[in-house]
Amino acid sequence: xxxxxxxxxxxxxxxxxxxxxxxxxxxxxxxxxxxxxxxxxxxxxxxxxxxxxxxxxxxxxxxxxxxxxxxxxxxxxxxxxxxxxxxxxxxxxxxxxxxxxxxxxxxxxxxxxxxxxxxxxxxxxxxxxxxxxxxxxxxxxxxxxxxxxxxxxxxxxxxxxxxxxxxxxxxxxxxxxxxxxxxxxxxxxxxxxxxxxxxxx
Amino acid sequence: xxxxxxxxxxxxxxxxxxxxxxxxxxxxxxxxxxxxxxxxxxxxxxxxxxxxxxxxxxxxxxxxxxxxxxxxxxxxxxxxxxxxxxxxxxxxxxxxxxxxxxxxxxxxxxxxxxxxxxxxxxxxxxxxxxxxxxxxxxxxxxxxxxxxxxxxxxxxxxxxxxxxxxxxxxxxxxxxxxxxxxxxxxxxxxxxxxxxxxxxx
Numbered sequence: 001x002x003x004x005x006x007x008x009x010x011x012x013x014x015x016x017x018x019x020x021x022x023x024x025x026x027x028x029x030x031x032x033x034x035x036x037x038x039x040x041x042x043x044x045x046x047x048x049x050x051x052x053x054x055x056x057x058x059x060x061x062x063x064x065x066x067x068x069x070x071x072x073x074x075x076x077x078x079x080x081x082x083x084x085x086x087x088x089x090x091x092x093x094x095x096x097x098x099x100x101x102x103x104x105x106x107x108x109x110x111x112x113x114x115x116x117x118x119x120x121x122x123x124x125x126x127x128x129x130x131x132x133x134x135x136x137x138x139x140x141x142x143x144x145x146x147x148x149x150x151x152x153x154x155x156x157x158x159x160x161x162x163x164x165x166x167x168x169x170x171x172x173x174x175x176x177x178x179x180x181x182x183x184x185x186x187x188x189x190x191x192x193x194x195x196x197x198x199x200x201x
Numbered sequence: 202x203x204x205x206x207x208x209x210x211x212x213x214x215x216x217x218x219x220x221x222x223x224x225x226x227x228x229x230x231x232x233x234x235x236x237x238x239x240x241x242x243x244x245x246x247x248x249x250x251x252x253x254x255x256x257x258x259x260x261x262x263x264x265x266x267x268x269x270x271x272x273x274x275x276x277x278x279x280x281x282x283x284x285x286x287x288x289x290x291x292x293x294x295x296x297x298x299x300x301x302x303x304x305x306x307x308x309x310x311x312x313x314x315x316x317x318x319x320x321x322x323x324x325x326x327x328x329x330x331x332x333x334x335x336x337x338x339x340x341x342x343x344x345x346x347x348x349x350x351x352x353x354x355x356x357x358x359x360x361x362x363x364x365x366x367x368x369x370x371x372x373x374x375x376x377x378x379x380x381x382x383x384x385x386x387x388x389x390x391x392x393x394x395x396x397x398x399x400x401x402x
C-alpha cells in the first residue's frame with residue numbers, strides 16, 4: 001500500500017474553489033474531505049465528527065496552543081481550524097484527504113505540514129475574477145475593491161504552491177486535479193513499500 | 202504557453218520500457234521522441250535527423266568533450282548519446298520530449314539536467330522479471346544471472362527518480378505516465394507565464 005497525502009486546494013476569492021472541490025468529491029468517492037474543528041454551534045442536521053468537530057472555546061484554544069491544528073482562523077466571531085490528528089490518521093491509512101481553504105490558511109498549513117500537496121486555483125483572468133465577485137451581488141463597491149485587491153496580492157503567492165490549475169471550465173479543472181492526484185500517488189517517496197516488496201520477494 | 206520538459210523513462214532490463222514508450226508515443230502524437238547521436242552507420246531507410254543524428258567518431262567525441270551530450274555510452278563498438286541542443290530546443294518551444302534509456306544513462310542525465318522528470322519503470326515482481334528475461338531465450342544461463350543481479354542493483358536506485366510506475370499491464374502503465382505528464386505541465390515552475398498574464402492584464 002502506498003502512503004496517502006493531504007491535498008490542499010486553495011485560491012483567491014472568485015477562483016471557484018468551492019465548486020471545484022464539490023465536483024471533485026462527487027466524482028471521486030474514495031477521497032476524504034478534511035473535517036474542521038469549530039467553536040460555532042451545530043446547526044440542525046449537522047453531525048459532530050461528520051460535518052465538523054464541534055468544540056468549546058477552551059478546547060479549541062488548547063488544540064491551537066498544543067499545535068494540534070494545521071491552521072486556524074476567526075470568521076464572524078467563530079473559530080475554525082484543521083485538526084492535524086484526523087489528517088494524519090487518514091494519510092497513514094493510505095487515504096487522500098482534501099482540504100479546501102483560502103490562501104492565508106494554505107500558507108499556515110505549509111509551515112506546519114510541508115509534505116502536503118498544494119494546488120493553487122486560478123481564475124482565467126482578472127476580468128473574469130471581477131465578474132465572479134460582482135455576480136455575488138451582496139457586496140458594496142468598497143468590499144468589491146478590497147476583494148479584488150486581495151485577490152491580486154494572493155495571486156502573487158501562487159509560486160509557493162506545487163501546482164497551478166486554471167478554473168475556466170470546472171470539469172477541465174477537476175480532470176487536471178485528478179491527474180495531479182494520480183501522479184502524486186506514483187511519487188517515489190510514497191512508493192517505498194512497493195520497492196521493498198519487489199526486491200525482497 | 203507553459204514550458205515543456207524532458208521526461209526520462211527508464212528501468213532495469215525486463216521492466217518493459219521499450220514497449221511502454223512505443224505505446225505512449227502511439228497514443229500521444231504530440232510527444233517528441235528524443236533523437237540520439239550515433240557513430241553507427243545508417244541502415245537502409247534510416248534518415249539523419251529523424252531516426253538518429255549520424256556523426257563520425259571525431260564529431261561524437263568533440264560533442265561529448267564539449268558537454269553537448271546529456272549522456273552517452275558505448276554499445277557493441279558504436280557510440281550513442283543524447284544531444285542536449287535538440288532537447289533544449291524542443292523544451293523551449295513548449296514541447297515534451299521522451300527519452301527512453303537504461304538506468305546508468307538516466308543517472309548521467311540527472312547529473313547534467315536535473316530539471317528533467319524521471320520515471321522508473323518497475324517489473325511487477327522479481328519472478329516476473331526473471332520470466333521476461335528468460336522469454337527472450339537468446340541468452341546463456343550466465344548472462345541471465347548477470348542481468349538479474351544487475352536488475353536488483355538497479356531497483357535500489359529507483360529512489361533517485363521522481364516517480365515509480367509498475368509495468369504489470371502496459372495500458373495501465375501508459376495511463377499512469379500520461380497522468381504524470383498532465384500533472385507536470387501544471388507544476389508551478391512551468392506556469393510563470395500564465396501567472397504573469399493574469400496579473401498584468
